[in-house]
Amino acid sequence: MTTPISIEDVPLNRFHQWLSVRCGGGWVLDGYVLSIIGVAMVPLAAALDLNGFWQGLIAASALIGIFFGGFLGGVLTGRLGRQKLFFVGPTIFVLCSVAQLWADSGMALFLLRFLIGIGVGFEYPVAGSLLVEFMPRKHRGPRLAMLTILWFAGAALAYVVGNLLLGSGEADAWRLVLASPAFIGVALLLVRIGTPESPRWLLSKGRTTEAEAVIQKVYGPSFSLRNLPEQPAEKKVSIADLLHSGYGRRMLFVAVFWSCSVIPVFAVYAFAPKVLQALNLSGAWASFGSVAITLLFVVGCVIATKLINVVGRRSMLIHSFLWSGLALLGLGYFSAGAELLVLVLFGAYAVFIGGAQVLQLVYPNELFPTEIRSAAVGMGASLSRIGAAVGTWLVPLSLQGIGIGNTMFAAAAVTLLGLLVSLALAPETRSMSLQEAASLAR
Incomplete structure (x- = not known):
């Protein structure tokens, strides 16, 4: 009897491509909704007479929301399924983005963007788990990495659209800037209609008939559960397993490396014009420099995506932290340097950090079994956002208190901490099936 082909070894089909669009749109x-605040910050601060404290708090509010949304979304996705939670994030984005048209105080903006952050927190475990549990192993890493590219593409789009709206001459144009994500949210809700539940999650809940029906619908009538390599484990794992044994070590690695890779990035995105102005880039240099650097983040992620199955996860993460950390050290040392040198160093950081960025979703989705995968992704997103929120809140205070040079040195220290943790704990999961990558026996 011939061994049935695993669904992890089938070629990409139309469903995989469509699912990539449905998940990638999130x-x-x-990227758009988290970055748009950086575009609107200067005019809204002036319009609402906000001091540095409130500017930092509003910029960090969505990150604080991610902390709660990641935990909640991860737990609920594990219990209720991926499909049911697939519409929560976009719905929150639409409602809260539109509501910002009438925000009249720093507190109102803080609360609305906090709720937006909760929606973002739901996206990480829901869309990531759904995509990885359908994707063939050969394409799993690149497709998960693609999500990060799309995040930066959304961030770049936010700066382009935001600057166009601010330049329109409309009164209180910053309100239109903050409300603009609603259009993308509506489109995303429509495109996600008809998405099936993950057969791996259904199988983990003992719903074998439904799991087989999904497999046959996606891969064809000749496929069945025999083509799914992952079978229910003899010993069930629970969320508590994220805090001890081998999974506790993996959770520590994910939380620390994810935090160290996002803290400098979110701080830059929230206050990109201010950071660039502090580095002696003013006027058009500051406005369009933020767009150019964001595009270089995309370039770095594209390069990393192309190399992820070539150099492996561990090697890519180590080199990403090493060279991006050195670029930040250069920015600290040459903070008063020529405009071109500053842009080159900032651009180098943007390109080199791409490896760590794309692995934020690859590692947590590969290192944990189906029962706790969404919880692990949600916990990683939540814990990483604690540092990101604090770092973002401190940026305006840091620029004012210790200057741009020391601020860049602090960002470099965070990045090099990520390097040390990766050297000690980063595993290699290239070419493994999901079951192999998540196994503690290897």
Whole structure:
């Protein structure tokens, strides 16, 4: 009897491509909605007479929301399924983005963007788990990495659209800037209609008939559960397993490396014009420099995506932290340097950090079994956002208190901490099936 082909070894089909659009659209929207505040910050601060404290708090509010949304979304996705939670994030984005048209105080903006952050927190475990549990192993790493590219593409789009709206001459144009994510959110809700539940999650809940029906619908009538390599484990794992044994070590690695890779990035995105102005880039240099650097983040992620199955996960993460950390050290040392040198160093950081960025979704989705995969992704997103929120809140205070040079040195220290943790704990999961990658026996 011939061994049935595993669904992890089938070629990409139309469903895989369509699912990539459905999941990837969430990351475009995440990048857009989290970055748009950086475009609107200067005019809204003036219009609402906000001091540095409130500017930092509003910029960090969505990150604080991610902390709660990641935990909640991860737990609920594990219990209720991926499909049911697939519409929560976009719905929150639409409602809260539109509501910002009438925000009249720093507190109102803080609360609305906090809720937006909760929606983003739901996206990480829901869309990531759904995509990885359908994707063949050969394409799993690149497709998960693609989500990060789309996040930066959404961030770049936010700066382009935001600057166009601010330049329109409309009164209170910053309100239109903050409300603009609603259009993407509506489109995303429509495109996600008809998405099936993950057969791996159904199988983990003992719903074998439904799991087989999904497999046959996606891969064809000749496929069945025999083509799914992952079978229910003899010993069930629970969320508590994320805190001890081998999974506790993996959770520590994911939380620390994810935090160290996002803290400098979110701080830059929230206050890109201010950071660039502090580095002696003013006027058009500051406005369009932020767009150019964001595009270089995309370039770095594209390069990393192309190399992820070539150099492996561990090697890519180590080199990403090493060279991006050195670029930040250069920015600290040459903070008063020529405009071109500053742009080159900032651009180098943007390109080199791409490896760590794309692995934020690859590692947590590969290192944990189906029962706790979404919880692990949600916990990683939540814990990483604690540092990101604090770092973002401190940026305006840091620029004013210790200057741009020391601020860049602090960002370099965070990045090099990620390097040390990766050297000690980063595993290699290239070419493994999901069951092999998540196994503690290897």
